[in-house]
Structures are given as C-alpha cells and as structure tokens.
Amino acid sequence: MREFHAICRPGAGQSPIEVWAPLAERVDVEWAVAGAGPSDPSTASRGAQREAMTAAGDGWWRWEPPADLLADGGALDYAFVLDGAEPALPDPRSAWQPHGVHGPSRTVDTTRFAWTDEGWAGPRDGHGVLGSVVYELHVGTFTPDGTLDSAVERLDHLVALGVDVVELMPLAAFPGRWGWGYDGVDLYAVHDGYGGPDALHRFVDACHARGLGVALDVVHNHLGASGNYLSRFGPYFTEGHHTPWGVAVNLDDAGAEHVRGFLVDSVLRWFRDFHVDALRLDAVHELKDSSDRHYLAELSDAVAVLAAELGRPLDLVAESDLNDTMMVAPTSEGGRGMTAQWDDDVHHALHVALTGEVQGYYADFGGGPERDEVGPLAVLAKALGHGFLHDGGHSSFRNRAWGVPVDREALDARRLLGYLQTHDQVGNRATGDRISAVAPPGRQAAGAALYLLAPTTPMVFMGEEWAASTPWQFFTSFEEDWLAAAVRDGRRAEFGSHGWVGDEVPDPQDPETRHRSVLRWDEVEAEPHARVLRWYTACTALRRVLLGDGPTRLADVQVRADDTAGWVVLEHRPAGRSPYAVVANLSTAEGEVPVEGAGAVLLAWDLERTSVGGSGVRLPADAVAVVALS
Known part of the structure; x- marks a missing residue:
C-alpha cells in the first residue's frame, strides 16, 4: 500500500x-x-x-x-x-x-501533535472493546456547540457513568455544518465543523488521559451525493453490484486493488495517526465483494499487523444484519475477522417487550402463530439466550429464512453488542422519540439491566442513561435545493406509508430539527432523570464485579419468560465467578417471579418493595432486580 x-x-x-x-x-x-x-x-x-x-x-x-x-x-x-x-x-x-x-x-x-498517552495500552488496560461498556455519541448534538472540544468538557460524566469506550458517529467530512455523518465524502478528513483533525487529536488524548478508549464510526459502503468526486478520478464504483444507495463501491471489479487499498489505508490512518482504538464499520452487508478473499478479511489482517506493531489492541466492530457469526470468526478459519458485531435482534426484542410496538421489522418480535414462542417475552428470551432470534428460521419482514444458528458453547458472547437504543433505532423513528418517551422509567430500567448485565458487550446511546427528554431526529444542512427536497420528500413518503401525516415528520433541513436533538445537560441532576442515571451507573459498576474481563459464553446463560405472567429472568452462571439473575416484572401488577436459588438482592429498581423468599423474587409492576444465585 x-x-x-x-x-x-x-x-x-x-x-x-x-x-x-x-x-x-x-x-x-x-x-x-x-x-x-x-x-x-x-x-x-x-x-x-x-x-x-x-x-x-x-x-x-x-x-x-x-x-x-x-x-x-x-x-x-x-x-x-x-x-x-x-x-x-x-x-x-x-x-x-x-x-x-x-x-x-x-x-x-x-x-x-504533542501526545500525552505514551503509556496507553488500550481500553481497560489492554482488554479492548470486548466486554467494555460502549457509549455511542454524536458530536454535533452531544453539546450545544457541537464540537469535539466541547465534547471533552463532558467526558468526566462518561467516566462516572462507567463507560469504557466512546464511540463517535462518523467524522468524515460531509456537506453542510450539521448532519448525521453517513453522507460523508472525504473518508480521510475530519469534518471541519467539528474542529478538524487537530480537534480529534485533542479529543482522543483527553479520552485516554481519563482511561476512555475511542471508537470511530466509518462508512465504506457508499458515499454521499454532494461532494462525491471519486468517480471522476477512477473506478471507485462498479455497476456489477448495487446497494440501497446506488452502484456499489468497487471491491472486485477492474481497479479494485486500488480501491481496497484506499479504504484500508484510511483505516490504518485513524489507528496510527489519531490513536483511535476501534472502528465501527457501517452496514458491512452492503460491501459487495465476490473476491476469493473478502475485503473485510483483508482489512482485519492489515489491522492485526498494525496492532502488533503498535503494541495495543485495535478492534473492528461490524454493523451486520446477516445474523451470522462468521463475521467474527478468525480469518484463518474462513471468517471475516471482526472483533465484534452489532446485534439488532437484541434491540428489537427489548423494544417490543417494553413498548408492545410490532410494526415493520418489529413484527417477528411479537411472537404469534408463526413461532413456537407465545409472545414477545419468550422472543426476548430467545434473543438474549441464543444471540439472535433469526438464526435460520423464517423472517416475515424479509419473507425468507434468515440467519445462521449460533454455537452457544464456542462463541465468546462479548463478540455480540447488545443495546436498548442506537442512533438508527431512535433517529429513524418519525419524530425521533426515545424509549423514555414510550415506556415508564421502571420498564426502561428493566431493559437496561437485561442488556447491561448480559454476557454480551453493552452499548448505551447518548442521553439514554438519564432518560433524556430531548428527541434525536434526522437532520441535514445541504446547500443544494434539489438534494434537500429529495431528502425531505423521501422522509415524509416513508413515514406516510406508516400512517404519519407529512407535517408531523420533522423537516431535516430546518435548523430547529438539529436544535431539538441537542442534549439538555441541565436535566442530569433533576428528577426523574437523576434516578435513571443512578440506575445505569449502578448497573455498569455491578457488571464489573459480576463479569470481570474474561470471555463469556452464551451457554452459561439461561433466559426464561412467561408472557402470561409478564416476567423474564436472565440467569448467568459464568465459570469461576458468582452466579446471578436479572429478574424483571413487566406486568401491570405486583407479583412473585420464580427463581430457584435466589439469594441476596444485589441491585433493585425499587428496593423497598423487592423481596426474596419462598420460591422466587417479589417485585412491584414495571420493576427489576439483580439477585445472587446459589
């Protein structure tokens, strides 16, 4: 290269x-x-x-x-x-x-740049992303100023929360001042509106000084429509494959070796020149590549070489909807070599269980006659205990079989990222409403405990930890009228098909749409937000005690649910560590949840009304507790 x-x-x-x-x-x-x-x-x-x-x-x-x-x-x-x-x-x-x-x-x-992180060994003293508490952050709405330097001023909040890795949404230069970043067109550049490359240096150095790793979201599957001049220079795209954004990036046609080198070089640059610890790769299922050696495997091997050279872990995390752990299998075994992958099935199952919404891609997660599961809590049990809901069975949303069964004995569960919210799952709702806008605090607390204390790697979306009142909406600042109109009309048409009136869908080009999405930091210490923040902080602290830093297995997890009674229990008996259970009562009434061997209450949303005795754990409605197991 x-x-x-x-x-x-x-x-x-x-x-x-x-x-x-x-x-x-x-x-x-x-x-x-x-x-x-x-x-x-x-x-x-x-x-x-x-x-x-x-x-x-x-x-x-x-x-x-x-x-x-x-x-x-x-x-x-x-x-x-x-x-x-x-x-x-x-x-x-x-x-x-x-x-x-x-x-x-x-x-x-x-x-x-005068780095001060000479002794930095990587997140959690060299353990890397696996098992870390990840925090997804959009620079442009994390603070009112929307810059990397202003984000540094809030890093101590993340340390107190128990975050290990800060994941920045895309920084690659994109058109206009404000946007999500997924229409970037300069893959080596840091968006000037965020402060440019020097600001990223300062941000990473400040994170490392506080013991925080930094992950960066990068988009290799397409470029934005404004400012994309690559096809003028060479065969960066190919008509041989197509994606939802048009012609595919050229990974296997004439000239592909240069295009692949262009992408790999950009990745190594973030690690080497900016000291980033991990990259999140957007929608890797849209990286169309029929080569004998897939681009992701080539990338993984190149990153492994650089990691050995630098003497610290460098991680690649894939967003993939393939539901196939081949993505995280070593390249030596024919896999793609990713460190970990996002697991949308966990989000979908949690969301349906907490809200009852079953439209669109949520349809399968409500259970029903097409499945042996009788309802959404049993579906949630499947997703939490087996990695995916769709593991080879029928997906009604896709109208075909989907996914591959997970080897629960062999898979390190930390290679799957579980979450209750992400930028996609909030921002791609018509009005950008968060889980806290559609579920009471006790239900959100239950969902949080189930993924924060599962053996998978957890990820928190910014503001989720205090049930932020602000929505997170889709916003742009395109200069071209045709592009602004196309995006605006497309959003309204998409949500109109789901019953939303056009005027109810925020105009992405209206500056107020971005303004509404900026976090309100004055909420953090005010109730009821402060109570939710205390819960998330307690969960991350307990996670360190219960799970430690070693590998975990899905085979050590048993998840039970009763849709009629309205409860779900995640029991984890990791080898060499103390067993525990996350017990959630999602019914409308107080009740006892059967948990064999339930012992001391380690954490409870409503401690005064939680008790252990007889054959289980007694909880009020919409509440959760973590208990030791004998």
Whole structure:
C-alpha cells in the first residue's frame, strides 16, 4: 500500500502529493500557501498557482511541493485539475476540508501533535472493546456547540457513568455544518465543523488521559451525493453490484486493488495517526465483494499487523444484519475477522417487550402463530439466550429464512453488542422519540439491566442513561435545493406509508430539527432523570464485579419468560465467578417471579418493595432486580 500523501513526516522532509487518477491523461495541481484557519478565502482568490503533475505509473500522479513551503508547520491548500476540466477537485485522500467538501484540500502534519498517552495500552488496560461498556455519541448534538472540544468538557460524566469506550458517529467530512455523518465524502478528513483533525487529536488524548478508549464510526459502503468526486478520478464504483444507495463501491471489479487499498489505508490512518482504538464499520452487508478473499478479511489482517506493531489492541466492530457469526470468526478459519458485531435482534426484542410496538421489522418480535414462542417475552428470551432470534428460521419482514444458528458453547458472547437504543433505532423513528418517551422509567430500567448485565458487550446511546427528554431526529444542512427536497420528500413518503401525516415528520433541513436533538445537560441532576442515571451507573459498576474481563459464553446463560405472567429472568452462571439473575416484572401488577436459588438482592429498581423468599423474587409492576444465585 502507498504511504499516506499530504502528511509531513519528521526527518523525511515534506511528502509528495500523490493522487490515483487512472482515467486522466493529464493532471495538474492547483495550490497556494494556506492561511491560518478555515475562514481564509479559497486558493483561487489568493492567486493559486497551477503546475503539471508527473505520471508515476499504474494510474498514479505525483507533485513535489517547493522545499520550503511545508517547513515549520506550514500547509498548502491544493486541488486537482483533470484533463483541464474545471473546477479543480479536492483530493480523494484529503486530510482536511476547511473550505467545505467542494473546496480545496489542506495538507496536515499529524506528527506535530504533542501526545500525552505514551503509556496507553488500550481500553481497560489492554482488554479492548470486548466486554467494555460502549457509549455511542454524536458530536454535533452531544453539546450545544457541537464540537469535539466541547465534547471533552463532558467526558468526566462518561467516566462516572462507567463507560469504557466512546464511540463517535462518523467524522468524515460531509456537506453542510450539521448532519448525521453517513453522507460523508472525504473518508480521510475530519469534518471541519467539528474542529478538524487537530480537534480529534485533542479529543482522543483527553479520552485516554481519563482511561476512555475511542471508537470511530466509518462508512465504506457508499458515499454521499454532494461532494462525491471519486468517480471522476477512477473506478471507485462498479455497476456489477448495487446497494440501497446506488452502484456499489468497487471491491472486485477492474481497479479494485486500488480501491481496497484506499479504504484500508484510511483505516490504518485513524489507528496510527489519531490513536483511535476501534472502528465501527457501517452496514458491512452492503460491501459487495465476490473476491476469493473478502475485503473485510483483508482489512482485519492489515489491522492485526498494525496492532502488533503498535503494541495495543485495535478492534473492528461490524454493523451486520446477516445474523451470522462468521463475521467474527478468525480469518484463518474462513471468517471475516471482526472483533465484534452489532446485534439488532437484541434491540428489537427489548423494544417490543417494553413498548408492545410490532410494526415493520418489529413484527417477528411479537411472537404469534408463526413461532413456537407465545409472545414477545419468550422472543426476548430467545434473543438474549441464543444471540439472535433469526438464526435460520423464517423472517416475515424479509419473507425468507434468515440467519445462521449460533454455537452457544464456542462463541465468546462479548463478540455480540447488545443495546436498548442506537442512533438508527431512535433517529429513524418519525419524530425521533426515545424509549423514555414510550415506556415508564421502571420498564426502561428493566431493559437496561437485561442488556447491561448480559454476557454480551453493552452499548448505551447518548442521553439514554438519564432518560433524556430531548428527541434525536434526522437532520441535514445541504446547500443544494434539489438534494434537500429529495431528502425531505423521501422522509415524509416513508413515514406516510406508516400512517404519519407529512407535517408531523420533522423537516431535516430546518435548523430547529438539529436544535431539538441537542442534549439538555441541565436535566442530569433533576428528577426523574437523576434516578435513571443512578440506575445505569449502578448497573455498569455491578457488571464489573459480576463479569470481570474474561470471555463469556452464551451457554452459561439461561433466559426464561412467561408472557402470561409478564416476567423474564436472565440467569448467568459464568465459570469461576458468582452466579446471578436479572429478574424483571413487566406486568401491570405486583407479583412473585420464580427463581430457584435466589439469594441476596444485589441491585433493585425499587428496593423497598423487592423481596426474596419462598420460591422466587417479589417485585412491584414495571420493576427489576439483580439477585445472587446459589
């Protein structure tokens, strides 16, 4: 793989600027000395110079900047002109887009940052993501300012909560100031609105100083519609495969080795130059690849080599709806080599059990005549105890068999991420309402305990821990009217088919939509939010005591449920550790839940009305307790 260009390295002078443009017969670079910040005018208004680049073979072009321009921290704004066509285009491997996704790129010397994390061994002293408490965070709505630097001011809250790894939603440069980040177009750049690359350096360093790991969400399966110039440079996409976003990223057609290298290089850069600890890979089932060696396996092996070089764990977490643990099997055994994968079945089952909603993809999770399970609590028991609900059986939502059975004896349960909420599951609701808007606090507490104290790796969505009153809605800030209209109309049509009136669906382009989604930190210490926060904090603390850092097995878990009585019990008897049970009463009345060998109450949502005796645990309605087992 080629060295990352446009990044100065100490002792090696300035790096050449290179670009892969096999479709061009001539490439010029337009450049100017950069000013002090992103508010500076464009290169054109400062008399940008233009010079021809030199063909370097295999579709690559190179230009050596004048020797003195990048000395002492200097930077260039630059863009490429292909075969004389205007306008000049940003670098596909741009490190920074301070003028927006359509403007020139800027060189960045990532080696100049003064790191203070020399002793950092990785999350939980080198244990990595597996078993960590992960916290999904959107920079643009985590604080009113919506920057990485302002997010640093709230890191102590995450430490107190018991978080191990902060997962940042995509930072790759995207059009406009505000957005979710899944329409990014510059996969090497840090969105300027969040503070640019230097701000990410500061954020990661601050996290490591507090013992927090950092995961970054990256999107390799598609690029956004505005500012995506890759197809002008080379065969980055292929008509051989299609995805929900159009033609697929080229992983197996002519020129694919360069495209795969482009993606792998970007991943290694986040780990090496920004000290990130893990990446979450978006919708990997849409990475269409018929090669003998799948792209994900190639990526996994490349990351393993870098991890050995750096001497700390580097993790890859896949979002996959395939329900196949082949995703987390070693590449040496024919797997994709991912460290872990998201498990939407756990979310769906929890959501249906707590809310009763059964529309759309929730339909299967309500049980019914198509399943042996009599109701949603029995479905929840299946998902929690066996990893997936869809493990080879029929999915009515997909109208086909789906998934693969899980080997409960062999699978380290930590390789599955369980959660009650995510950005998708909140933000893709018509009004972005959270679980706390549709379920009482005791029910949310039960759902939280079931996934936070399960042997899988838990993930909390920002604000969930205090039952934030703010919704989290879908928002954009596109400059193109056609794109804004297409997104707005598409959202309204999608939810209109589910019975929502168009005016009820927030306008993604309205600045108030983003504003409504910003967390209100004044709620944290106010009731009833403070009680929910105390519960989440107690659950994460108890998790450390009960589960420790070692591997866990689904085979050590037994989950029982009674839909008629309205209770569910997760019993975990890990080898070499104390057994325990999470006991939830989701009925409308107080009752006793049968738990054989129930002992001391370790944690309870309503301690005064929780008791152990006879043949089980007595709980009020919509309550949960954790008890020791004999």
